[in-house]
């Protein structure tokens with residue numbers, strides 16, 4: 001039996017909803033931000049990275065989001081188009097909002113952090129009326145980034161997108177994607193994360209992200225197994241808990257559990273690991289692979305991306321992943 005069955009009727013594989021931003025990745029690595037002088041510009045934002053990752057793997061992808069009416073917004077939209085991603089669901093802000101920026105600090109391969117500039121950002125201005133129902137109806141899966149739930153009106157837009165997905169038999173993949181900068185308080189975070197997780201078929205997050213989601217649920221010593229069981233009580237069919245360099249663990253609603261190991265990497269920076277892992281994992285599931293094989297593929301994608309300078313631009317093609325994995329067979 002397949003771990004998840006995606007509709008064969010739909011012409012798109014994945015539509016992602018959430019932020020389209022800019023990553024400014026430090027060129028001078030292994031030093032603090034105070035001493036970092038130059039950066040390279042890439043398209044960023046976790047759901048954008050995942051959509052780009054899927055597209056590189058030849059999956060038909062689309063995006064629902066809002067960009068600023070400026071050079072950065074146009075750069076992002078053009079990059080998506082150049083990568084074969086449908087931008088018919090990408091709208092332009094006209095309220096004077098700006099593009100979100102993520103400056104990366106690479107002190108060492110183990111010590112990386114992100115400095116986010118997210119005041120008055122266009123991505124969080126997406127209105128419910130701007131959510132393209134037809135794109136969701138025509139996609140096998142909707143990928144929701146949890147950060148898009150942080151503020152209205154993007155929050156309501158995402159909740160509506162979730163309703164459209166359930167209405168049209170589009171599988172919901174929820175990447176918790178917790179970024180503290182955008183949230184007001186923990187209670188609010190847990191409430192809206194719950195609303196999305198309850199409607200999701202696949203939930204992906206780190207242990208810390210699940211702890212954020214479940215913090216008021218009374219699971220004092222939340223184990224990965226208890227986390228999975230909690231969400232199988234709703235719509236979830238697969239729950240994936242990521243543990244950085246310790247790999248990942250996935251649970252299936254059929255009672256199965258799958259330990260994912262990592263591939264060796266010449267780590268430049270650790271960000272981008274989760275997004276590339278998600279792209280590879282979703283790709284595998286959509287190909288009808290077993291959970292373990294999909295996890296291995298995701299881990300290989302992650303190793304490639306963390307050994308590179310960017311997140312989006314470094315997303316590997318199928319050929320690159322296969323070649324990389326073949327070294328370890």
Ligand SMILES: Nc1ncnc2c1ncn2[C@@H]1O[C@H](COP(=O)(O)OP(=O)(O)O)[C@@H](O)[C@H]1O
Nearest residue numbers: 242243244245247248262265273274277299302
């Ligand atoms: N140092 C590392 N070496 C090799 N693979 C890694 C490393 N860190 C993360 N990964 C891979 O990326 C996956 C996701 O990483 P993780 O750090 O847990 O997610 P996130 O980037 O969302 O915090 C891991 O399950 C693992 O497969």
Ligand SMILES: O=C(O)C[C@@H](O)[C@H](O)C(=O)COP(=O)(O)O
Nearest residue numbers: 044045046102271272273274275
């Ligand atoms: O998500 C962002 O806004 C920034 C990303 O583009 C980024 O570089 C990053 O943090 C990737 O996240 P991860 O895959 O969870 O490490």
